[in-house]
Amino acid sequence: AQSVTQLDSQVPVFEEAPVELRCNYSSSVSVYLFWYVQYPNQGLQLLLKYLSGSTLVKGINGFEAEFNKSQTSFHLRKPSVHISDTAEYFCAVSEFTGGFKTIFGAGTRLFVKA
Amino acid sequence: DVKVTQSSRYLVKRTGEKVFLECVQDMDHENMFWYRQDPGLGLRLIYFSYDVKMKEKGDIPEGYSVSREKKERFSLILESASTNQTSMYLCASSFQGATADTQYFGPGTRLTVL
Numbered sequence: 135a136q137s138v139t140q141l142d143s144q145v146p147v148f149e150e151a152p153v154e155l156r157c158n159y160s161s162s163v164s165v166y167l168f169w170y171v172q173y174p175n176q177g178l179q180l181l182l183k184y185l186s187g188s189t190l191v192k193g194i195n196g197f198e199a200e201f202n203k204s205q206t207s208f209h210l211r212k213p214s215v216h217i218s219d220t221a222e223y224f225c226a227v228s229e230f231t232g233g234f235k236t237i238f239g240a241g242t243r244l245f246v247k248a
Numbered sequence: 249d250v251k252v253t254q255s256s257r258y259l260v261k262r263t264g265e266k267v268f269l270e271c272v273q274d275m276d277h278e279n280m281f282w283y284r285q286d287p288g289l290g291l292r293l294i295y296f297s298y299d300v301k302m303k304e305k306g307d308i309p310e311g312y313s314v315s316r317e318k319k320e321r322f323s324l325i326l327e328s329a330s331t332n333q334t335s336m337y338l339c340a341s342s343f344q345g346a347t348a349d350t351q352y353f354g355p356g357t358r359l360t361v362l
Binding site: 143175183230234235 | 290293340348352356
C-alpha cells in the first residue's frame with residue numbers, strides 16, 4: 135500500500151542558507167512523484183515532478199529534487215532560500231491501481247528568517 | 249493558465265445544515281478531486297471523479313457526497329454538517345493521460361461548523 139512520510143513537520147532556516155525537505159514513500163509498484171507548495175491562504179501549486187528519465191528533477195523558483203529508488207526517497211533541495219520561500223511544502227506519490235491514486239504527505243512548514 | 253475556482257473562500261454553517269461546496273475548472277480536465285486539509289494530516293481525499301456522472305470514494309467519504317453533472321463542475325455536499333467537518337476543503341482537477349499528471353488546485357474553502 136502507498137504511504138508518504140515527510141520527516142520534518144517544520145524547518146526553520148536563515149535567508150540564503152541551503153535547505154533540504156525530506157520525503158520517503160512506500161509502494162509496491164512504479165510511482166510518480168511530486169512536490170507541491172502552498173503559500174498562505176492559497177491552494178497548492180506544482181513545484182516539480184518526476185515521471186521517468188533523469189532522477190534529478192529541476193522545478194520552479196530554484197528548487198530541485200532527486201529520486202532515489204533504492205532508498206525510496208524524493209528529497210527537495212534549494213541551495214539558497216529567500217524570505218518568499220516561506221510556505222508549506224507537500225510531497226505526493228501517485229501509483230496506477232486501475233486509475234491513478236495520489237497520496238499526499240502531511241506537509242513540511244518552511245520558515246525562512248532574515 | 250488553468251483556473252480552478254471554488255464558490256466561497258470562507259463559510260460558516262450550523263450543525264445539521266446541508267452544505268454545498270462548488271468547484272469549477274476551465275481546462276476541460278477529465279479528473280476532479282475533493283480533499284480536506286487539516287494541520288498535521290496533509291491532504292486527505294474525500295471523493296474523486298474521472299468523468300461526468302461518475303464518482304469514486306476516496307479515503308474519507310463518510311458524511312459527504314458529490315455530484316458531477318457537467319464536466320467542468322464538481323460539487324461536494326455535506327448532508328448534515330457536523331463540527332468535526334470544520335476544515336479547509338480543496339478542489340483539484342487534472343488531465344487524464346497515460347501517466348499521473350499535475351493536479352491544479354483551487355484556493356480552498358475554509359468551512360467552520362458551529
